[in-house]
Amino acid sequence: MSDSTKTQSVPMTKRQQKDKTKVKGYRLLMSDVHTWFGLLLGWLLFTIFLMGTVSYFNNELTAWMQPEITAVSKPSALPLSSQNSPNKAQTSEPFGVAIAHLQATQANAKNWFITKGPTSTSNEQRLHITTSADDERLRYQFDTQTQTAYMPRDTAGGNFFYRMHFDLHYMSVIWARIIVGIASMMMLIAIIAGVIVHKKIFTDFFTFRWGKGQRSWLDAHNAFSVLPLPFHIMITFTGIITLIALYMPWGGKVANIDTEQLFEGIYSYRAADATELQPAPMVDISPLLTTAQSEWQKLNPNYVITSVSINHPNTDHSKIIVDGKADHQISTIGAFRIYDGQTGDILEQSKPPPLAVTTHTVMIGLHAGRFADYWLRWMYFLLGGAGCGMIATGLVLWTVKRRRQLLDMDKPYLGFWLVEKLNIATLAGLPLAMVGLLWLNRLLPLEMTARAKWEIDGFFIIWAGSFILTLLLSSRHAWRVLLSLVTLSLLFTPLLNSLTTERGFLQSVLSGDALFISFDIAFFILALLFAYITYAVSFKKMSPKQKTKSKRRVASQIEIS
Amino acid sequence: MSKRRSSHGFYLPDFSVISRIVLAIGGSYGIAVLTDLLFLALPIDDISAIYWGQITSVVVCALMIILVFSLRRLWLAWAVVASLSSILGLICYATI
DSSP, X not given: OOHHHHHHBOOOOHHHHHHHHSOOOHHHHHHHHHHHHHHHTHHHXXXXXXXXXXXXXXXXXXXHTOTTSOOOOSOOOOOHHHHHOTTOOGGGSHHHHHHHHHHHHOTTOSEEEEEEOOTTTOOTTEEEEEEEETTEEEEEEEETTTTEEEOOOOOOTTHHHHHHHHHOSSSOHHHHHHHHHHHXXXXXXXXXXXXXXXXXXXXXXXXXXXXXXXXXXXXHHHHHHHTTHHHHHHHHHHHHHHTHHHHOOHXXXXXXXXXXXXXXXXXXXXXXXXXXXXXXXXXXXXXXXXXXXXXXXXXXXXXXXXXXEEESTTBTTOEEEEEEEETTOSSSOOEEEEEETTTOOEEEEOOOOOHHHHHHHHHHHHHHOTTOOHHHHHHHHHHHHHHHHHHHXXXXXXXXXXXXXXXXXXSOOHHHHHHHHHHHHHHTHHHHHHHHHHHHHHHSOTTOTTHHHHHHHHHHHHHHHHHHHHHHSOHHHHHHHHHHHHHHHHHHHHHHHHHHSSOOHHHXXXXXXXXXXXXXXXXXXXXXXXXXXXXXXXXXXXXXXHHHXXXXXXXXXXXXX | OOOOBOTTSOBOOOHHHHHHHHIIIXXXXXXXXXXXXXXXXSSSOHHHHHXXXXXHXXXXXXXXXXXXXXXXXXXXXXXXXXXXXXXXXXXXXXXX
């Protein structure tokens, strides 16, 4: 051991040296596995977990970030009789109205994609339209009742958090997914090892010793881990399963399976890549939709049409792709039909998938939680939050446990220093960057070029800034400053929203805009939570008793050495 | 695990730790791949075999990592992984 190390950490006592010669018990062995598997990619895991947790409200976040799109009135679904009537004119169907609108405005596009909006932020009449022509892509919402097109601001939306959850950013998607997969496997191992380590797993859940330093952090870690344990295992395991085709492609390769053909049998996506197109009229789409829906409803009465995609509309290569799914279906695959756009003949249709494929897609559905209603999504959100809490307390616990062994708290060894700085930059810096992205959504000029990109760049600039701040300040100050900034920014977000949009808290209450009211309340509650964390982490001082104990321990260690 | 530290205070992993890490990464993934392939030998259609194999391989991979770090003797961990790989490899070779 070098001299510098001697001065930075407490030398081992004779008792400790004696203990070291003993063979480690199995639990102690697993404790090491739990610690290191949890720590090494803990910061990435926290990022993945936090991004995934907020993604349960992905559509709501996007709606909040596009305040110019007015709130929908609900529910205004068409009566079933009108949907099923085979003689109904094309314009009476929301999809038909949208197609009539596209015929009038973008007849020469390469692809039209019309989908129902999420039920939480949209209704039957409000459809989401994406059109692509050459290299240009246009996305907007269209109210089929009022014939109004809503062109929102250019924003990263909630989708940024969702993609960041598994694609990270500024790097190859494949490599990002491999890294995320490794981190997820490490998380799974840490969870299993954590269960083995626990002697009294049930008792530990009901134990919380307040103000006891390391013991309190351990109790908090247990509380966040034990009750939601089935969720943590499920979400980690199904998370790996969602990307398993990338990690385990060997079965398909050995069996010589044409994966493109396989996916075409399961999913409806077909690229619009035909060449040498000739103009040709298209068939009336309404009867096709009515027939498809009524036939699917014979198998499952909850089936409804969710999207219509038309490749090469108004040409001799036009294809109409109709997708359907049951409401609250866990599996992510539904039924589809592909029609010839000129004749209306069925070209392809989905077949019931094998049980293994259904199992796989049910796991993906369980992970994404898109089937869940509001209450269940809140449950997902809270359990995801518990997962973030589990990782955060675990990371902090690592430093709290080792801080007691430091001789000089102001000059820790490099490993300790690095972990502590990364903890601050991730646990406090990431939430700050996330709120920062919401602020940028409101503050960047609406006509700015590459506005969505700048929102994302701003997010990373704030995150990098918080890391630099962490390096410049002492750990205690860095915690205090960053957490205070998170608290203040959360607290003032509703105010910023009311100053920059016409959907402030008062207007939202008067117009019954549940989405914006919920966001303002959520920001306030989160601000209170962060205010408490700021107080607990940085302002609460170590009790004189603890200080004396620590000093005595250090003194005795020096005497012995 | 080793408690030796560098002059910068980092723990210095010794040979046995590095060896276990290599075994945990390579061995567990190798056995997971062989488990995945083994499903192709079952009397079910190839698509089902691929999907069931993938799902099972995740569980097997996690269990193998735990096993590698659970066995006290390093040579035993290597022996177990090598034996399992050989058996699975032979079955795959003979049946697929």
